[in-house]
Amino acid sequence: MVETQPTAGHFINGRYVEDTAGEVIDVIYPATGEKIAQVHAATPAIVEQALASAAAAQKEWAARSGTERGRVLRRAADIIRERNRELSILETYDTGKALQETLYVDATSGADALEYFGGLAGSLTGEHIQLGADFAYTKRVPLGVCVGIGAWNYPTQIACWKGAPALACGNAMIFKPSEMTPLCALKVAEILVEAGLPAGLYNVVQGMGAVGATLVEDPRVAKVSLTGSVPTGKKVYAAAAAQMKHATMELGGKSPLIIFDDADVENAVSGAMLANMYSTGQVCSNGTRVFVQKGVKDAFLTRFAERCAAIKLGDPLDEETHLGPMVSEAQMNIVLDYIAKGKAEGATLVCGGDRLERDGFYVAPTVFADVTDGMTIAREEIFGPVMAVLDFEDEVEVIARANDTPYGLSAGVFTNDITRAHRVVDQLEAGTCWINTYNLAPVEVPFGGVKASGVGRENAKAAIEHYSEIKSVYVGMTPVDLAY
Numbered sequence: 001m002v003e004t005q006p007t008a009g010h011f012i013n014g015r016y017v018e019d020t021a022g023e024v025i026d027v028i029y030p031a032t033g034e035k036i037a038q039v040h041a042a043t044p045a046i047v048e049q050a051l052a053s054a055a056a057a058q059k060e061w062a063a064r065s066g067t068e069r070g071r072v073l074r075r076a077a078d079i080i081r082e083r084n085r086e087l088s089i090l091e092t093y094d095t096g097k098a099l100q101e102t103l104y105v106d107a108t109s110g111a112d113a114l115e116y117f118g119g120l121a122g123s124l125t126g127e128h129i130q131l132g133a134d135f136a137y138t139k140r141v142p143l144g145v146c147v148g149i150g151a152w153n154y155p156t157q158i159a160c161w162k163g164a165p166a167l168a169c170g171n172a173m174i175f176k177p178s179e180m181t182p183l184c185a186l187k188v189a190e191i192l193v194e195a196g197l198p199a200g201l202y203n204v205v206q207g208m209g210a211v212g213a214t215l216v217e218d219p220r221v222a223k224v225s226l227t228g229s230v231p232t233g234k235k236v237y238a239a240a241a242a243q244m245k246h247a248t249m250e251l252g253g254k255s256p257l258i259i260f261d262d263a264d265v266e267n268a269v270s271g272a273m274l275a276n277m278y279s280t281g282q283v284c285s286n287g288t289r290v291f292v293q294k295g296v297k298d299a300f301l302t303r304f305a306e307r308c309a310a311i312k313l314g315d316p317l318d319e320e321t322h323l324g325p326m327v328s329e330a331q332m333n334i335v336l337d338y339i340a341k342g343k344a345e346g347a348t349l350v351c352g353g354d355r356l357e358r359d360g361f362y363v364a365p366t367v368f369a370d371v372t373d374g375m376t377i378a379r380e381e382i383f384g385p386v387m388a389v390l391d392f393e394d395e396v397e398v399i400a401r402a403n404d405t406p407y408g409l410s411a412g413v414f415t416n417d418i419t420r421a422h423r424v425v426d427q428l429e430a431g432t433c434w435i436n437t438y439n440l441a442p443v444e445v446p447f448g449g450v451k452a453s454g455v456g457r458e459n460a461k462a463a464i465e466h467y468s469e470i471k472s473v474y475v476g477m478t479p480v481d482l483a484y
């Protein structure tokens with residue numbers, strides 16, 4: 001058992017602070033529905049403290065060498081790894097995701113980001129441009145105070161994916177977690193300070209959308225990075241644009257996963273499982289439109305249903321459990337509504353389709369077959385363990401149908417034909433494509449969407465572009481040449 005009630009709800013200027021005048025946010029353990037902690041939404045006074053301390057701390061941090069900044073991040077990565085079990089249990093309390101997952105992908109992927117950007121920090125350079133006798137050089141400079149706004153599905157990872165590159169580049173970060181999962185980011189802030197991060201550089205403030213909006217609109221903020229839904233992304237991107245601020249939008253998707261007749265069926269079933277059921281289906285990049293070529297459809301569905309039946313759904317703190325509940329009652333009801341629409345619109349229910357009769361917000365892994373392109377479950381992001389299987393005949397047809405969506409976060413293809421694999425991913429409109437695997441997102445690989453799924457990229461060297469900008473300096477080596 002870990003301490004789930006933090007000593008206070010916000011972490012500002014290197015310490016926990018509270019203002020009980022803020023609206024109460026109850027933290028509910030999704031596996032039981034019980035309240036396990038509470039925080040308060042940030043009041044204007046709290047928001048002001050966060051902004052003022054971040055702005056004050058950022059300049060001195062930016063003046064340090066990248067190597068020095070990186071050392072702090074790498075130390076934080078080590079502390080996270082040492083405390084992985086405790087942080088994973090907290091992630092499970094915050095989200096309901098099974099400990100079997102959180103022990104391997106949450107705090108650890110946060111540590112990966114801190115380690116990766118910590119290593120990169122010392123090598124952030126500009127370039128020299130010779131112009132005859134004159135020359136120019138460029139410098140990569142930080143943006144200033146950055147705001148990160150998180151979704152609820154990966155609270156530790158998102159806090160680190162945004163914080164690590166921001167700090168590596170010499171910025172300060174103010175992070176607002178989702179109101180559903182307020183606990184994990186506080187631990188990230190605490191650990192960064194323990195690792196030597198000066199006070200004020202990584203602040204966490206709690207609150208609903210309004211707190212995020214206030215932060216984005218403050219003139220002291222130079223950049224916002226949001227992980228969230230497309231409707232929220234449109235609002236936040238517009239607010240940033242109104243003041244010409246930098247913005248990274250990591251938004252939702254309805255990604256296609258294409259399984260050709262020549263694929264290894266067992267591997268394709270594993271890929272589709274990972275693409276739909278992992279984290280109880282609450283993953284932005286999920287391949288929820290599974291296009292299966294007709295020759296392999298029966299074998300695929302039979303095997304998928306068999307493997308679904310073997311999924312252990314239950315107490316997420318039991319390490320034998322594969323899948324936990326949905327994050328909240330509200331999200332469970334959204335998912336159950338979509339399941340009802342799938343049934344009503346004529347899709348064939350292969351397995352699942354119900355809430356489990358037990359405490360907590362459990363939905364059975366659900367598969368629909370004979371789904372057609374116009375059905376609601378094939379058009380809208382569900383964000384739950386619901387897979388839609390659509391039939392197809394040939395490659396040209398399936399590419400057109402896969403791209404027929406406003407989203408463009410991810411896509412996958414399973415085939416043993418190497419030329420087909422590359423030909424198909426070349427035509428898929430998605431920020432990330434997987435061939436013969438799915439949903440792997442290591443820090444070394446850029447991650448982000450095209451079309452309505454977002455702008456900008458997280459992770460990899462690409463993230464540096466989104467947390468710094470180029471300053472050009474022209475150096476005149478001869479007298480100014482002017483005719484008048």
Ligand code: NDP
Pocket residue numbers: 149150151152153154176177178179180207208209210211212213216226227228229230231232233235236249250251252253283284285381383409448449454
């Ligand atoms: P939301 O869009 O509802 O919320 C995201 C965050 O934005 C929350 O912290 C929310 O606060 C805040 N917010 C809401 N309105 C505003 C506003 N006007 N101004 C500033 N901040 C605001 O998304 P969910 O939390 O429901 O997360 C699920 C979504 O996130 C899915 O669409 C999913 O695909 C996407 N996602 C994308 C990922 C990616 O990398 N592309 C990864 C993970 C998820 P509040 O606490 O009130 O909700």
